[in-house]
Amino acid sequence: MSKDLSDDPTDGPTDGPIDDERRATDRRTSDRVPDEVHAERVRAAIRKEIRADERADAATTTATAEPKAVIELNDVSLAFDRPILENVSFTAREGETIAVVGESGTGKSTILKLILRLLVADKGQVCIDGRDISGLSFNEALEIRQHVGMVFQGAALFDSLTVFENVAYPLREHTDLEEDQIVERARQKLEFVDLDPDQIMTLSPAELSGGMKKRVGVARGLAANPQIMLYDEPTSGLDPLTTGTITNLIMKLQHELSVTSVVVTHDIRSAFRMASKIALLHDRHISFLGTPEEMSASEDEYIKTFLGGF
Amino acid sequence: MAILQRLNAAAKDKIFSLQEAFFLAWNAIRFIFVRPFYREDMIQQMDAIGVQSLGIVVLTGFFTGMVLALQSAVQMARFGATTYVGSLVSASMIRELGPVLAGLMVAGRVGSGIAAQLGSMRVTEQIDALNVMGTDPIKKLVTPRLVAALIMLPLLTVINDVAGMFGGSVIAKFYIKLPTSVYWGTVWDQISSGGFLFRIVPNDFVHGLFKPFVFGGIIALTACHFGLRTTGGTEGVGVATTRTVVTSSILILVVDYFITQVLLALLPR
Numbered sequence: 001m002s003k004d005l006s007d008d009p010t011d012g013p014t015d016g017p018i019d020d021e022r023r024a025t026d027r028r029t030s031d032r033v034p035d036e037v038h039a040e041r042v043r044a045a046i047r048k049e050i051r052a053d054e055r056a057d058a059a060t061t062t063a064t065a066e067p068k069a070v071i072e073l074n075d076v077s078l079a080f081d082r083p084i085l086e087n088v089s090f091t092a093r094e095g096e097t098i099a100v101v102g103e104s105g106t107g108k109s110t111i112l113k114l115i116l117r118l119l120v121a122d123k124g125q126v127c128i129d130g131r132d133i134s135g136l137s138f139n140e141a142l143e144i145r146q147h148v149g150m151v152f153q154g155a156a157l158f159d160s161l162t163v164f165e166n167v168a169y170p171l172r173e174h175t176d177l178e179e180d181q182i183v184e185r186a187r188q189k190l191e192f193v194d195l196d197p198d199q200i201m202t203l204s205p206a207e208l209s210g211g212m213k214k215r216v217g218v219a220r221g222l223a224a225n226p227q228i229m230l231y232d233e234p235t236s237g238l239d240p241l242t243t244g245t246i247t248n249l250i251m252k253l254q255h256e257l258s259v260t261s262v263v264v265t266h267d268i269r270s271a272f273r274m275a276s277k278i279a280l281l282h283d284r285h286i287s288f289l290g291t292p293e294e295m296s297a298s299e300d301e302y303i304k305t306f307l308g309g310f
Numbered sequence: 311m312a313i314l315q316r317l318n319a320a321a322k323d324k325i326f327s328l329q330e331a332f333f334l335a336w337n338a339i340r341f342i343f344v345r346p347f348y349r350e351d352m353i354q355q356m357d358a359i360g361v362q363s364l365g366i367v368v369l370t371g372f373f374t375g376m377v378l379a380l381q382s383a384v385q386m387a388r389f390g391a392t393t394y395v396g397s398l399v400s401a402s403m404i405r406e407l408g409p410v411l412a413g414l415m416v417a418g419r420v421g422s423g424i425a426a427q428l429g430s431m432r433v434t435e436q437i438d439a440l441n442v443m444g445t446d447p448i449k450k451l452v453t454p455r456l457v458a459a460l461i462m463l464p465l466l467t468v469i470n471d472v473a474g475m476f477g478g479s480v481i482a483k484f485y486i487k488l489p490t491s492v493y494w495g496t497v498w499d500q501i502s503s504g505g506f507l508f509r510i511v512p513n514d515f516v517h518g519l520f521k522p523f524v525f526g527g528i529i530a531l532t533a534c535h536f537g538l539r540t541t542g543g544t545e546g547v548g549v550a551t552t553r554t555v556v557t558s559s560i561l562i563l564v565v566d567y568f569i570t571q572v573l574l575a576l577l578p579r
Binding site (some may be wrong): 169 | 438
């Protein structure tokens with residue numbers, strides 16, 4: 001386009017009788033000089049447009065590259081003698097930590113059991129990696145659970161086994177690892193939870209403190225490198241320092257291993273520190289789902305009361 | 311109405327419990343033939359159920375044999391038939407007392423232990439942990455205990471029988487003053503007079519070995535059923551233990567009667 005303009009025969013200097021005409025032509029030509037500028041402007045505009053398009057594309061790409069949904073609860077309802085959960089929905093994306101908080105007896109732990117398919121919802125879907133697990137057979141559910149690590153309120157370590165045997169249990173059950181590889185993996189996981197394998201591996205669970213039991217529970221949950229970790233009251237019954245250690249550990253898992261976690265807890269302080277999102281379970285429903293910042297900024301009376309000035 | 315509702319709820323609970331017990335039994339038996347086999351757990355349970363019960367079974371058998379010989383000697387002396395003490399002791403021990411006593415002792419010692427262990431595992435979420443880690447608790451916990459009990463109870467019964475007959479022989483020798491050869495001769499006479507299965511296996515042995523096999527199953531399954539159904543914390547563990555001992559003891563005595571009826575009909579002299 002620029003070449004066409006510069007090659008225009010009217011561009012050169014002129015003189016003679018036709019000068020007026022020429023001048024007129026020149027004026028038109030001088031009008032054409034701004035044309036070139038205009039063309040440049042057009043080119044700039046096009047470039048700008050392209051950049052804008054690229055930005056828009058990039059924005060779209062970012063939107064589609066949002067971490068995949070690992071755990072999805074869609075309109076889940078469950079009742080035993082009385083309704084426990086009604087139309088509960090939330091999504092935990094890869095690497096997110098969802099803290100489920102609420103009063104006692106509101107069905108928080110039931111949500112974990114639904115995710116593990118220890119319970120089946122009366123209505124709605126529970127999806128792991130996009131797959132609805134409600135219709136799975138018992139054996140298929142066992143397979144799904146092999147990809148999920150769970151830390152129980154009381155750690156639930158096997159009394160009859162040593163710490164090492166506890167951590168090695170999922171590896172011995174579901175992998176073909178050699179014994180030395182199992183030992184190596186168990187040591188790694190114990191080190192990850194800040195325990196000294198040399199000191200602790202041969203102890204029995206009865207010889208451990210509450211915090212150590214929880215950490216061994218985390219190491220056991222992590223042994224098979226699960227994609228999902230579930231925690232049932234991980235900090236209950238622990239002193240503030242150990243509570244901090246366990247909370248840091250959960251955050252470390254999120255940041256270093258991108259494990260998707262669901263934490264059922266009463267401990268608001270820990271929930272605010274560790275959670276990407278907080279789900280407040282109230283009156284069988286999730287009455288709030290959002291970031292800790294959104295929760296603390298909420299004007300809802302119940303949320304304010306629940307947080308108790310936190 | 312309230313009473314009817316309570317009765318209805320109680321009946322439903324019993325039926326549900328029974329259904330669960332049959333489901334447990336079916337799966338525990340089915341898993342004997344399905345991989346993975348928990349051999350180490352099985353051997354450990356054989357030790358716990360069999361080897362560690364040896365002491366009480368030998369003592370029970372020995373003293374039961376002694377008291378049987380003593381009582382029968384007193385009664386039979388009136389008819390001048392004390393020679394047949396060995397016959398009476400062996401018939402009682404092999405056919406009835408051996409299996410039933412071994413069953414009751416193991417129900418008390420092992421059944422309660424299994425119920426307490428599984429009950430504690432239930433209330434401390436260890437059973438849930440097994441489930442979560444992709445292990446079927448029936449396969450891991452119930453099947454090894456069932457297999458161990460099925461194998462060990464007949465063996466314990468044989469030991470109980472032998473201890474009982476030795477107890478009887480001690481009384482025969484030192485109290486009745488009966489020559490040992492006469493005592494053991496009448497023991498064998500009794501065994502051979504009961505008839506043989508396939509002309510080889512004495513019918514007394516069939517009675518004496520089939521019953522403890524069934525009792526082993528009753529003890530293991532009852533204990534696992536109540537243990538796995540434990541609710542209500544440590545108090546629930548106590549309840550599960552008591553129920554196990556009471557239920558399995560009653561079942562042993564009731565089932566013993568029916569097995570005897572069936573075996574007598576199937577294995578005539």
